Amino acid sequence: MMPILYSFRRCPYAIRARYTLALLDCVVSLREVDLKSKPMALTSLGGRATVPQMLDEQGKRYPESLDIMFWALKQTDKKELIESLWPSSSVKQAKVSTWISYNDNRFKHWLDRYKYADRYPDGTEFDYRQRAEVFIKRLNKRLNQRKYLLGDDMSLADIAIFPFIRQFSNVNKDWFENSEYDSLKLWLDCFVSDEFFTEVIMKKLASWQNGQLDILFPFCQEGKFD
Ligand SMILES: N[C@@H](CCC(=O)N[C@@H](CS)C(=O)NCC(=O)O)C(=O)O
CATH class of the missing domain: 3.40.30.10 (Glutaredoxin)
Known part of the structure; x- marks a missing residue:
């Protein structure tokens, strides 16, 4: 099967x-x-x-x-690709896991509230975006010096996180486009504008x-x- x-x-x-x-x-x-x-x-x-x-x-x-x-x-059996996506170094593996875990456990929480602020009346869209931006800022800072989150090569962290940043960018496209997060915008664009x-x-x-x-x-x- x-x-x-x-x-x-x-x-x-x-x-x-x-x-x-x-x-x-x-x-x-x-x-x-x-x-x-x-x-x-x-x-x-x-x-x-x-x-x-x-x-x-x-x-x-x-x-x-x-x-x-x-x-x-x-x-x-694509060994080079495996090494890039999930490096054999345990330090790098821990980094990949930490980025993904922050995305899934913390950023996603605020992203949902930012996307559907009307369903969460305790705060405003602006409040929720600010909370989500803690992660956005970290990603952007990291990408200021690197093409991908771990360096020159794409890892599972990039693949696991970019779909959530795509959602974040789509909540208010104008705001995102005009934001200061240029490195993050470039990184996201590399993924989403590719024909693949x-x-x-x-x-x-x-x-x-x-x-x-x-x-x-x-x-x-x-x-x-x-
Ligand atoms: N932890 C799961 C989360 C998957 C998830 O929440 N998927 C949503 C769609 S984005 C879903 O299936 N929602 C329908 C439901 O919960 O019944 C994973 O990593 O696959």
Whole structure:
């Protein structure tokens, strides 16, 4: 059985999983999920049934985006890319994990409030943005001296975090464009303006229906996966 990936196009967790799978050329059968009407094949797995969610060839379940990213790393023999994404140095691994953990556990909290300030009347959009900017400032400072968060090469930290910064930038595009975070804007733009992102990672699909033919992901792009 081909690995199955339940995904939702705009979900930042799903974006980072798809990005890693595609970068490492791991082929999966992609099932786009309508979050308001999740397919039974997904809900019957039990638990929260969030996306992304993957089942490997043996039917083993990977319920978290990070699990999927690490699974992808194990499938490939692209040694240089592995060393860049998840360096063998334990110090660098700790750095990658710390950045991701700050993003997932703290930044995401304020991002949600900034995005949906009307649902959180204890504060204003401005307040929430200011709280989120603590992380934004740190990222920008880090990227002032480096192309990527760990240095010259892209790591899992960049891939795991950029989809959330994309969401942050989209809440108020004018404000973000006019903000002082030039290094961060450049870094984000490198990801989101690349055809690999627009044509492969973010390609639109209709919601998956039980019984339909497999849609293989990544969608082959000439020259992209050499
Ligand atoms: N910790 C999970 C979070 C995934 C998550 O929260 N996904 C959202 C979409 S962005 C979701 O599935 N929401 C629907 C739900 O919770 O039922 C991961 O890393 O994969």
